[in-house]
Amino acid sequence: MIADPFATIGTLLREFLVGLGLQAxxxxxxVNFLGAGALATAVLLLTFFLIWVERKVLARLQDRLGPxxxxxxxxxxxxxxxxxxxxxxxxxxxxxxxxxYYIAPPLTVMSVVGLWAVIPLAPNLVGTDINVGVIYLIxxxxxxxxxxxxxxxSSNNKYALLGAFRSVAMLISYExxxxxxxxxxxxxxxxMGTVAIVEGQREMWFVVLAPLAAFLFFTSSxxxxxxxxxxxxxAESEIVAGYNIEYSSMAFGMFFVGEFxxxxxxxxxxxxxxxxxxxxxxxxxxxxxxxxxxGLKTAIVYFVVIWIRGTLPRLRIxxxxxxxxxxxxxxxxxxxxxxxxxxxxAAGQGWDRTWALLLANGLVFxxxxxxxxxxxxxxxxxxxxxxxSTSAIGAP
Amino acid sequence: xxxxxxxxxxxxxxxLFMAGMPIGMSRMxxxxxxxxxxxxxxxxxxxFKVQYYIFALVFVVFDVxxxxxxxxxxAYDRLQLFAVLEGVLFIAILAAGLVYAWRKGNLEWV
Numbered sequence: 001m002i003a004d005p006f007a008t009i010g011t012l013l014r015e016f017l018v019g020l021g022l023q024a025x026x027x028x029x030x031v032n033f034l035g036a037g038a039l040a041t042a043v044l045l046l047t048f049f050l051i052w053v054e055r056k057v058l059a060r061l062q063d064r065l066g067p068x069x070x071x072x073x074x075x076x077x078x079x080x081x082x083x084x085x086x087x088x089x090x091x092x093x094x095x096x097x098x099x100x101y102y103i104a105p106p107l108t109v110m111s112v113v114g115l116w117a118v119i120p121l122a123p124n125l126v127g128t129d130i131n132v133g134v135i136y137l138i139x140x141x142x143x144x145x146x147x148x149x150x151x152x153x154s155s156n157n158k159y160a161l162l163g164a165f166r167s168v169a170m171l172i173s174y175e176x177x178x179x180x181x182x183x184x185x186x187x188x189x190x191x192m193g194t195v196a197i198v199e200g201q202r203e204m205w206f207v208v209l210a211p212l213a214a215f216l217f218f219t220s221s222x223x224x225x226x227x228x229x230x231x232x233x234x235a236e237s238e239i240v241a242g243y244n245i246e247y248s249s250m251a252f253g254m255f256f257v258g259e260f261x262x263x264x265x266x267x268x269x270x271x272x273x274x275x276x277x278x279x280x281x282x283x284x285x286x287x288x289x290x291x292x293x294x295g296l297k298t299a300i301v302y303f304v305v306i307w308i309r310g311t312l313p314r315l316r317i318x319x320x321x322x323x324x325x326x327x328x329x330x331x332x333x334x335x336x337x338x339x340x341x342x343x344x345x346a347a348g349q350g351w352d353r354t355w356a357l358l359l360a361n362g363l364v365f366x367x368x369x370x371x372x373x374x375x376x377x378x379x380x381x382x383x384x385x386x387x388x389s390t391s392a393i394g395a396p
Numbered sequence: 397x398x399x400x401x402x403x404x405x406x407x408x409x410x411x412l413f414m415a416g417m418p419i420g421m422s423r424m425x426x427x428x429x430x431x432x433x434x435x436x437x438x439x440x441x442x443x444f445k446v447q448y449y450i451f452a453l454v455f456v457v458f459d460v461x462x463x464x465x466x467x468x469x470x471a472y473d474r475l476q477l478f479a480v481l482e483g484v485l486f487i488a489i490l491a492a493g494l495v496y497a498w499r500k501g502n503l504e505w506v
Contacts (some may be wrong), residue, residue: 032399036407040405044414072427086421091430091435110411113407113411117403128402172451180465186466186470191470192470249420254415326498340472340484
């Protein structure tokens with residue numbers, strides 16, 4: 001019981017239900033239903049706290065206090081905001097496609113909550129351990145993109161549609177390096193199941209074996225979640241408000257629930273796939289420690305997400321796409337090839353796997369750094385030459 | 397097998413419902429005073445070109461490619477070096493496609 005409370009509770013619940021006279025299959029379905037309800041509720045309630053954390057940390061990064069009026073340390077600020085949103089009118093613009101208009105915001109939230117179904121929280125504590133976990137992550141994540149397109153399309157508004165087009169162009173572009181980076185943990189663990197991927201990191205976290213893949217995944221996930229510097233989804237200064245311009249009240253709020261939760265979910269995914277998930281000292285004796293380690297690591301990665309958001313300015317849309325297609329995608333292809341060949345060679349030649357992969361990643365990193373440096377130098381020179389020639393012409 | 401998917405079959409509709417509920421609540425709690433001006437879409441006469449579909453096409457190529465690569469990645473442990481190099485060749489062909497799109501100027505934002 002003390003060692004592994006989650007498995008014990010599951011077994012007890014199942015036995016209790018069977019004891020009530022239910023069939024084993026019915027009991028199983030009921031346990032699954034209760035588990036799904038508990039997980040979805042927990043994740044959605046967590047959002048209240050996450051929004052507060054994000055606002056508070058962001059405020060400290062910008063030398064402000066942040067929310068501090070409602071409740072202790074402003075903890076109840078999000079609840080106050082939710083109540084305010086609830087009592088506002090839901091406006092549906094003329095000519096809007098009503099069904100799609102209403103389904104888009106919950107779909108955003110669903111795509112994020114759905115991701116939690118395959119994230120292992122602790123040993124024996126995972127929504128479901130499907131053998132195609134990684135592909136599930138990609139496909140459910142893509143529903144969020146679909147929801148943005150639906151929202152922009154159904155609003156019957158040029159700005160919303162324009163905002164949706166460019167958001168979707170960015171989101172699907174960044175899905176390519178993300179999917180390619182996901183190949184690396186799949187390859188190293190030899191399985192697409194998230195539990196198997198966590199178990200595969202017992203010897204060494206994948207962030208050590210494949211630091212570049214971790215970087216690629218983290219960066220493209222940031223873009224997928226619409227976190228700064230990739231927050232083109234609602235670039236207020238450029239496209240009024242983007243795809244959600246016609247939304248009001250809680251329908252508007254749900255997009256932001258989805259977005260804030262996505263930021264935390266991307267941290268959880270990065271931890272699961274590259275930072276060893278719930279692995280940590282003593283986790284085999286006491287399973288509940290896994291939840292603690294998982295939470296700790298996720299909190300740290302989440303802090304980095306907010307930190308980046310508070311530090312970097314927004315990129316321009318052409319820069320965002322250029323960075324993706326001309327930098328991240330070629331790098332991702334190179335990383336997949338590199339990991340595949342080096343790992344196989346290391347196994348064949350009897351080299352130490354960790355050192356071989358780390359060295360190969362380091363070499364590629366140096367090459368990339370040199371390449372970027374040379375490119376930046378050439379751009380600078382071009383600008384300098386341009387400035388000189390125009391000033392020569394302009395001189396009397 | 398189907399047991400594993402049961403959880404997903406439950407959590408997705410549940411999440412949709414839980415997220416839809418607040419919207420329904422605010423429809424009930426919020427005021428409902430519509431007038432033609434309020435319901436009009438926010439806009440002014442702006443013209444724009446839509447050239448995003450090129451990105452969508454390049455994306456489809458790479459996403460389908462990734463689907464083909466996943467089985468290769470799962471079976472990676474059991475593959476010989478030769479089979480791994482075949483996968484690498486597949487990626488190289490795709491990289492050539494990326495270079496082609498790049499040279500064609502399809503990756504420029506217009």
